[in-house]
Amino acid sequence: xxxxxxxxxxxxxxxxxxxxxxxxxxxxxxxxxxxxxxxxxxxxxxxxxxxxxxxxxxxxxxxxxxxxxxxxxxxxx
Numbered sequence: 267x268x269x270x271x272x273x274x275x276x277x278x279x280x281x282x283x284x285x286x287x288x289x290x291x292x293x294x295x296x297x298x299x300x301x302x303x304x305x306x307x308x309x310x311x312x313x314x315x316x317x318x319x320x321x322x323x324x325x326x327x328x329x330x331x332x333x334x335x336x337x338x339x340x341x342x343x
Contacts, residue, residue: 268316277312305329 273293298306
């Protein structure tokens, strides 16, 4: 079972360069989350993604959840 963040909880976002930032998901106001040089990530996108999800900005400028592929989860010997 995958658990998603809820309003009133904290999340840690990490960008592709390894920078991490903690956000409080305030139930009262729902501002987009800003992470460095990247465009804002919609509050609802974070709220409806499970912990550990990978979010990517697509060519059309929208944030999408990246599904894990089989190749990415296989161990290299």
